[in-house]
Amino acid sequence: MIMQPSSSPHVVIIGAGIAGLTSALCFLHFGYRVTVIEQKPQLGEAGAGIQLSPNAMHVLRALGIENKLLMSADQPASLDMRDGRSGQKIFSIPLSQQYLAKWGAPYLHMHRSDLITHLSDALLSRSPESLVLGKSAQSWERRGAQIRLRCEDGDAIEADLLIGADGIRSTLRQALFPHIQPHYSGQTAWRFTVAPNPHTNIPSSACVWTGSGRHAVTYPLRHGRLINFVGVVERTTASSNPLAEDWTRRGTREEALKDFAEWHPDLLDLIDRAEAHYVWALHDHPPLTQWYDQRLIFLGDACHPLLPFMAQGAAMAIEDSYVLARLAHGSSDWAGLGREFQALRSPRLHQIRRATRRNGWLFHLSGPTKWGAQKLLRIADRISPQLLLWHQDRLYRHRVTLD
Numbered sequence: 001m002i003m004q005p006s007s008s009p010h011v012v013i014i015g016a017g018i019a020g021l022t023s024a025l026c027f028l029h030f031g032y033r034v035t036v037i038e039q040k041p042q043l044g045e046a047g048a049g050i051q052l053s054p055n056a057m058h059v060l061r062a063l064g065i066e067n068k069l070l071m072s073a074d075q076p077a078s079l080d081m082r083d084g085r086s087g088q089k090i091f092s093i094p095l096s097q098q099y100l101a102k103w104g105a106p107y108l109h110m111h112r113s114d115l116i117t118h119l120s121d122a123l124l125s126r127s128p129e130s131l132v133l134g135k136s137a138q139s140w141e142r143r144g145a146q147i148r149l150r151c152e153d154g155d156a157i158e159a160d161l162l163i164g165a166d167g168i169r170s171t172l173r174q175a176l177f178p179h180i181q182p183h184y185s186g187q188t189a190w191r192f193t194v195a196p197n198p199h200t201n202i203p204s205s206a207c208v209w210t211g212s213g214r215h216a217v218t219y220p221l222r223h224g225r226l227i228n229f230v231g232v233v234e235r236t237t238a239s240s241n242p243l244a245e246d247w248t249r250r251g252t253r254e255e256a257l258k259d260f261a262e263w264h265p266d267l268l269d270l271i272d273r274a275e276a277h278y279v280w281a282l283h284d285h286p287p288l289t290q291w292y293d294q295r296l297i298f299l300g301d302a303c304h305p306l307l308p309f310m311a312q313g314a315a316m317a318i319e320d321s322y323v324l325a326r327l328a329h330g331s332s333d334w335a336g337l338g339r340e341f342q343a344l345r346s347p348r349l350h351q352i353r354r355a356t357r358r359n360g361w362l363f364h365l366s367g368p369t370k371w372g373a374q375k376l377l378r379i380a381d382r383i384s385p386q387l388l389l390w391h392q393d394r395l396y397r398h399r400v401t402l403d
Helices: 019-029 054-062 066-072 097-103 112-126 171-176 253-259 265-273 313-329 334-363 369-385 383-397
Strands: 011-013 033-038 049-052 080-083 089-094 108-111 131-133 138-144 146-151 155-161 160-163 183-194 206-211 214-221 226-233 278-284 296-298
Touching: 011 019, 011 146, 019 033, 019 054, 019 112, 019 313, 033 155, 049 054, 049 214, 049 313, 054 066, 054 097, 054 313, 054 383, 066 108, 066 112, 089 138, 089 383, 108 112, 108 214, 108 265, 112 131, 131 253, 138 171, 146 160, 160 171, 171 296, 183 253, 183 265, 206 334, 214 265, 226 253, 226 265, 226 313, 253 265, 296 334, 313 334, 334 383, 369 383
Parallel strands: 011 033, 011 160, 033 131, 080 206, 160 296
Antiparallel strands: 049 108, 080 089, 138 146, 146 155, 183 226, 183 278, 206 214, 214 226
16 A cells, blocks of 8 residues: 555654654644654653653744643742752742743653643644554655655655654664664763652752762642652673663562662652663764755654753754744745754754763762862852853843744
C-alpha cells in the first residue's frame, strides 16, 4: 500500500515523542498535512519529570495547548541551589512576576507522560488520521521532488519532507551517518518519583543539590503529589553499569544510597522510600555537522543531543519544531530548507551546549574551588539575586514564535 499526499504538502515525521508530536502540531499550525510514524504500539515516554521553561512555553502557547498544560503542571516559585551534604541554601532566586512578565510565559514542571498525552490529544483532535502506531521506518529513497519512506511491514509513504524526530537512537541518523557514535561521559544518572514525606523538608522549588563529583535535582510534580529526583554521579569506570543508554534499566536502592552516602538525610529519605530506581549511563553524542540530506531533516535529540544539566533538551526540540515549520511555510526552496534551518538554529544550540557544560562543571566542584564558588554565589544571593539569573534570562527570553 502506498499512501499518497494530498494537494497540500505532506510532511512525514518519524517518532512520536515530544519532538515528533510537537513538530506535527507545528506543521499543522502552518497548514500542512502530517503523518507521524511511531514504532511502538502505544504512546509512552521513558522518564518522569520535565521542566518547560518560558522559551518552550511560547511555542506550546502558539499551538493552543498552554491552558491544558497549566491544569496539570506545577509552577515553581523559585530556582534554588543547596549543598548536598549539609542541605544549606546557597541561593534562592524568586521567579517573580517581574521576570515572568519579562520572559512572557510561565516556567512549569510536569510529568513527561502528561505532556505526551496533551500533545497527542491535540494532534488527534485536529488530524485524527495523522498518528500511525506500531509502524517502523526501514529505508527511504528520493523520487524527484519527493521522498518515499518504506516501512518494515512493506507499506510506503510518499512525502514532500521527511523529518527525523526519533531521538538519540535515531534509525534514520544511524543509516545516514553510521560513523557518528556516542561515548560514555563518565557520569551515571539515577531517576525516580516518590511521594513527599511531610516530616522532611524538600523544597517545592526547582532545586539543585551540589556536591563533589555529583549533584541531584528535585522538584514537585502533579500538584505536589510526587517529587521528581534526578541524581548524577561521576564514575571513572562503569563497572557496575553497562555502557548503554537504557532509561528502563533498574538499579537497586542500595546502589543509589551508596552513590549519595553521607548526603542530607532528607535526600536519602527520598532514595530510601522510592519503589523503583532507574539508572542509566549518560553518553556524549557529537552533534551532527550536517542536520539534513536534501528533503530529510533531523531535529531535537536526533541531531543535537544534550546532557541534562540545563534541562533544555525537550525545549530545544520544541523550538526546533516551530522554527522548521515556520521556515517551510515561508520557503519556495524545500530542497534548501535543511541548510537554512541548520544555519538559523546552530548558534542557539552552541550557546546551550556551552551553558550545559558550564553547569555540569559548577554542580560537581570539590575542595577549595567548591567553597570559593559557593561563597561567591551566597554573596550574590544576598546583594542581588537577579544577578544570578543572567544566564537563565538570556535563555528564557528567547522567542521563536511570531506573536
